[in-house]
Amino acid sequence: MTDTQVAKVVGAVREDRLWQRHMEMAAFGATPRGGVNREALTPEFTQARQCLLKWTSMRGYTSAIDAIGNLFIRRSGTDPTAAPVVSGSHLDSQPAGGKFDGAFGVLAALEVLDALSDASVATKHPIEIVDWMNEEGGRFQPTTMGSSVFAETLPLDTVLATADREGITVETALAEHLTKINTDGIREFGFPMAAYLEAHIEQGPVLEATKNTIGIVTGIQGLRWFQIEVTGEEAHAGTTPRANRRDALAAAVEMIETLHLFMFDESDTVRFTVGRLDVSPNSPNTVPGKASFTVDLRHPDAEVLRDLGDHIEEICDAHSGDCEVSVTETITSAPTTFDPAVVGLIRKAAHHQEFPAMEMISGATHDAKSLAGLCPSGMIFVPCAGGISHNETESATPADLAAGSRVLAEAIVSLANA
Amino acid sequence: MTDTQVAKVVGAVREDRLWQRHMEMAAFGATPRGGVNREALTPEFTQARQCLLKWTSMRGYTSAIDAIGNLFIRRSGTDPTAAPVVSGSHLDSQPAGGKFDGAFGVLAALEVLDALSDASVATKHPIEIVDWMNEEGGRFQPTTMGSSVFAETLPLDTVLATADREGITVETALAEHLTKINTDGIREFGFPMAAYLEAHIEQGPVLEATKNTIGIVTGIQGLRWFQIEVTGEEAHAGTTPRANRRDALAAAVEMIETLHLFMFDESDTVRFTVGRLDVSPNSPNTVPGKASFTVDLRHPDAEVLRDLGDHIEEICDAHSGDCEVSVTETITSAPTTFDPAVVGLIRKAAHHQEFPAMEMISGATHDAKSLAGLCPSGMIFVPCAGGISHNETESATPADLAAGSRVLAEAIVSLANA
Numbered sequence: 001m002t003d004t005q006v007a008k009v010v011g012a013v014r015e016d017r018l019w020q021r022h023m024e025m026a027a028f029g030a031t032p033r034g035g036v037n038r039e040a041l042t043p044e045f046t047q048a049r050q051c052l053l054k055w056t057s058m059r060g061y062t063s064a065i066d067a068i069g070n071l072f073i074r075r076s077g078t079d080p081t082a083a084p085v086v087s088g089s090h091l092d093s094q095p096a097g098g099k100f101d102g103a104f105g106v107l108a109a110l111e112v113l114d115a116l117s118d119a120s121v122a123t124k125h126p127i128e129i130v131d132w133m134n135e136e137g138g139r140f141q142p143t144t145m146g147s148s149v150f151a152e153t154l155p156l157d158t159v160l161a162t163a164d165r166e167g168i169t170v171e172t173a174l175a176e177h178l179t180k181i182n183t184d185g186i187r188e189f190g191f192p193m194a195a196y197l198e199a200h201i202e203q204g205p206v207l208e209a210t211k212n213t214i215g216i217v218t219g220i221q222g223l224r225w226f227q228i229e230v231t232g233e234e235a236h237a238g239t240t241p242r243a244n245r246r247d248a249l250a251a252a253v254e255m256i257e258t259l260h261l262f263m264f265d266e267s268d269t270v271r272f273t274v275g276r277l278d279v280s281p282n283s284p285n286t287v288p289g290k291a292s293f294t295v296d297l298r299h300p301d302a303e304v305l306r307d308l309g310d311h312i313e314e315i316c317d318a319h320s321g322d323c324e325v326s327v328t329e330t331i332t333s334a335p336t337t338f339d340p341a342v343v344g345l346i347r348k349a350a351h352h353q354e355f356p357a358m359e360m361i362s363g364a365t366h367d368a369k370s371l372a373g374l375c376p377s378g379m380i381f382v383p384c385a386g387g388i389s390h391n392e393t394e395s396a397t398p399a400d401l402a403a404g405s406r407v408l409a410e411a412i413v414s415l416a417n418a
Numbered sequence: 419m420t421d422t423q424v425a426k427v428v429g430a431v432r433e434d435r436l437w438q439r440h441m442e443m444a445a446f447g448a449t450p451r452g453g454v455n456r457e458a459l460t461p462e463f464t465q466a467r468q469c470l471l472k473w474t475s476m477r478g479y480t481s482a483i484d485a486i487g488n489l490f491i492r493r494s495g496t497d498p499t500a501a502p503v504v505s506g507s508h509l510d511s512q513p514a515g516g517k518f519d520g521a522f523g524v525l526a527a528l529e530v531l532d533a534l535s536d537a538s539v540a541t542k543h544p545i546e547i548v549d550w551m552n553e554e555g556g557r558f559q560p561t562t563m564g565s566s567v568f569a570e571t572l573p574l575d576t577v578l579a580t581a582d583r584e585g586i587t588v589e590t591a592l593a594e595h596l597t598k599i600n601t602d603g604i605r606e607f608g609f610p611m612a613a614y615l616e617a618h619i620e621q622g623p624v625l626e627a628t629k630n631t632i633g634i635v636t637g638i639q640g641l642r643w644f645q646i647e648v649t650g651e652e653a654h655a656g657t658t659p660r661a662n663r664r665d666a667l668a669a670a671v672e673m674i675e676t677l678h679l680f681m682f683d684e685s686d687t688v689r690f691t692v693g694r695l696d697v698s699p700n701s702p703n704t705v706p707g708k709a710s711f712t713v714d715l716r717h718p719d720a721e722v723l724r725d726l727g728d729h730i731e732e733i734c735d736a737h738s739g740d741c742e743v744s745v746t747e748t749i750t751s752a753p754t755t756f757d758p759a760v761v762g763l764i765r766k767a768a769h770h771q772e773f774p775a776m777e778m779i780s781g782a783t784h785d786a787k788s789l790a791g792l793c794p795s796g797m798i799f800v801p802c803a804g805g806i807s808h809n810e811t812e813s814a815t816p817a818d819l820a821a822g823s824r825v826l827a828e829a830i831v832s833l834a835n836a
Binding site for chain 2: 202203204205206221223225234235236237238239240241242243244247249250253254256257260264268270271272273274275276277278279282283284285286287288294296298362363364365387388389390391
C-alpha cells in the first residue's frame with residue numbers, strides 16, 4: 001500500500017457521518033439530561049446493535065457473534081488465510097452514561113471500514129469491527145465481561161449464571177437478545193487476530209489540559225481493590241466517655257487520613273480513592289459500631305502497585321485503636337503494556353497527520369486489556385470535555401472524534417497490509 | 419414525720435414486687451431478643467398504661483391526663499391545698515429498646531406510693547406518678563415531647579401536627595389512644611408542683627465501673643448538634659489525578675480527624691461524636707462528590723460547650739481544601755443544673771441508707787430537663803449492665819432498682835412533708 005492510498009483512506013474519513021452516527025446511536029437509551037442509559041443486553045442495547053448491523057450490512061460487511069454475545073463485523077481482505085485486524089469497543093453504557101464512552105470505539109472502526117470502501121481500497125487482512133458485550137459491568141458484574149470471556153480469563157459458565165439485581169441471568173438475557181440479532185455466522189473464543197486497536201475517549205482531563213488531540217496509549221495501569229471492615233461497639237453518644245468508646249468511624253477516619261498521606265506522590269501518578277464508606281447504625285447520637293470502606297488503588301508500575309497495596313493492611317492495623325479491622329483484597333489486576341510496534345504505528349500516524357499528541361497510560365480499564373495477552377494491541381485516546389465520563393454530561397467534539405478515527409485508519413491500514 | 423416513719427416507708431419498698439412489675443410491663447411490646455418495642459401512642463404503649471392504671475386504681479389512687487397525653491396518678495395528701503410532689507419518667511421505648519429505660523422511673527414512683535400505702539403513712543403533700551408522653555422521640559420527633567409541651571417550651575399545635583413515618587399525626591394517634599385510657603380527670607400544662615424527682619438507669623458505664631449503686635445527678639449536660647455538608651466533584655477514580663480532584667470524603671475525613679484532636683480533653687468530660695456520615699455517590703471507583711456528617715457535642719459547662727461548638731465551622735473551613743463546606747447548627751440545648759436542695763436530699767438519703775453513691779452529670783437528656791425550669795427537680799441514677807441502653811440487651815439488677823427506689827422513697831417523703 002502506497003502513502004497515496006493511506007492518504008486516500010484517511011481523507012475518506014468523514015467527520016459529519018461519524019458525528020451523525022454518534023447522535024443516532026445516542027437515541028437508543030437516550031436520557032432526558034442528554035445522556036445514555038443502555039446497559040448490556042437491554043432492549044435499548046439490542047436496538048443499538050440492530051442499527052449497527054443495518055449500517056454494516058448495507059455495505060456488504062458480514063457479521064458473527066460468539067457464545068457470550070461479542071459481535072464481530074468483517075470487511076474481507078484479499079488474503080483469505082490472513083487473520084483479521086480487529087478494532088472496536090462497546091455499545092453498552094453506564095446506567096447514567098454518555099454518548100461517547102464505548103460507542104466512539106465502535107463507530108470509529110466503522111468509519112475506517114466505510115472510508116476504505118468509499119476509497120475503494122482493498123487490504124490484505126480482513127478488518128473487523130468488534131462490539132464487546134458488557135464492558136461497563138453495571139447490570140452484570142464484572143466489567144469487561146465479554147472480552148474477558150473471549151480471552152478465557154473469565155469462565156463462560158460462571159458468567160452465564162451471573163444475575164442482575166432483578167435475578168435475570170446473563171444466560172436468559174443473552175438468549176432473548178439473540179432472538180433479535182441476526183448474524184451471518186458464529187465465532188469461537190480467542191480466534192487468531194493480527195492485531196487489536198481500540199479508540200476511546202480519555203475519560204480523564206489530561207489531553208484537554210495539555211491541548212493534545214491524540215493520546216498514544218502505552219498501557220493500562222494496574223489496579224487493586226480492597227474492602228476494609230472496622231468493628232467497634234455501639235454506645236450512647238451522651239453518656240459514654242471517650243475512654244470507654246470503640247468508635248468504628250473514628251478509627252476508619254484515622255486509617256483513611258493516614259492512607260491519604262502515605263499514598264501521596266509528588267509526580268501525582270498514584271491513583272488512590274476511598275469512594276465508598278458505610279457507617280452503622282449511622283445515627284447522630286450513637287457511637288458507630290461498624291464502618292466499612294473501599295480502597296481503589298491504581299498505578300502503571302507493577303512493583304509500585306504491589307508495594308503500596310501491601311502496606312494498606314499494616315496501616316489499618318496500626319490505626320485501629322480498640323476496634324477490630326479486616327482488610328480483604330477483592331480485585332487484583334496487573335498493569336498492561338501495549339505492543340511497542342502498535343504504539344509506534346499510532347505515534348507515527350499522529351505525527352504524520354500532524355495532530356498534537358502525547359504518550360499516556362490509561363487510568364481506566366478497557367477491553368484492550370483482555371486482548372493485550374492475545375495479540376499485538378494498542379489504544380488511541382481523544383479528549384473529552386472536563387475529563388468527565390460515566391456521566392450524562394460526557395462530551396467530545398466532532399473534530400476530535402474524526403482525528404482519532406483518522407489516526408486509527410492509518411494504523412489499521414498499515415497493520416492490515418503488513 | 420419521724421425517722422422511724424421514713425424507715426418504715428423505705429422498709430416497705432419491695433424488691434420482688436418492683437422487679438415483677440418490670441417483667442410484666444416488659445411483656446407489652448416484648449421483642450424476641452428480650453427487649454421492648456413500645457413507641458409512643460402505639461397499641462403496646464396503650465396496653466402498658468392500661469396495666470399501670472389497673473395497678474394504681476386498685477390502690478385507690480386517682481388519675482388525670484393532659485392535652486398532650488401526659489398521665490398523672492395521685493396519692494392524696496393531708497393538705498388539700500398543697501402542690502404535689504411528682505415523680506416518674508416514661509413508659510414509651512425505643513423501637514429496639516430495653517426493659518428499664520423510662521419504665522424504671524414510673525415503676526419506682528409507683529413502688530414509693532405502694533410502700534407508703536403498705537406502711538399506712540400519710541404525707542402532707544399529695545404525691546403523683548407521671549408518665550410523660552413520648553420521651554424517646556423515635557416515632558414522633560423530637561424527644562421529651564410530652565414534658566416539653568407541659569413546660570411550654572414546645573407549642574402544642576406544632577406537636578399535634580407532627581406526623582410519624584406513615585403520616586399519622588400525634589393528634590390522630592393521641593385521639594385513638596384516649597378512647598382506650600380512662601382517667602378520673604384532666605390536667606392543665608405547667609400546674610404547680612412542689613418538686614419533681616426522676617429515677618432512671620444511668621445509660622452509661624460509670625456507676626458500674628466505679629461500683630457505685632446510686633448516682634446523685636447534679637445536672638444534665640448541654641448539647642449542640644451540627645450538620646456538615648461537604649461538596650466536591652464526582653470524578654473517575656482511575657483517570658483523575660490527585661491535583662484535579664475535589665474529593666468530598668477526603669475533605670470530610672480531614673475535618674473529622676482534626677475535630678477529634680481538637681475536642682480531646684484530659685478529663686474526658688467532652689462528649690464528641692460523629693455518628694452519621696453519608697457519601698455520594700458511594701461507589702468504589704468514583705471520587706465522592708458529596709459527604710455529609712453530623713456532630714453531637716455535649717458538655718455540662720455552658721461556656722465550654724459554647725466555645726468548643728463555636729470552633730467547628732472554623733475547623734471545617736480550614737480543612738475543606740478545594741471543596742465547599744456548610745456547617746448548620748440543628749439543635750442547641752443549654753446545660754441543666756438541678757436544685758441543690760433536691761440534690762442534697764438525694765445525697766443524704768443515699769448516705770443514710772449506706773449505698774455507695776457518687777455525684778454525676780447526666781449524659782443523656784431526660785424529662786427532668788423540662789421540669790427543672792418549673793420546680794425544684796432532681797434525678798437518681800442506678801447502674802445498667804455495661805452502660806448499655808437503647809438496646810434490647812439493656813439490663814439492670816433487682817437489687818439496684820430497689821436501692822434506687824428506696825433512695826427515691828426517702829427523698830419523696832421528705833419533700834412531701836416539708
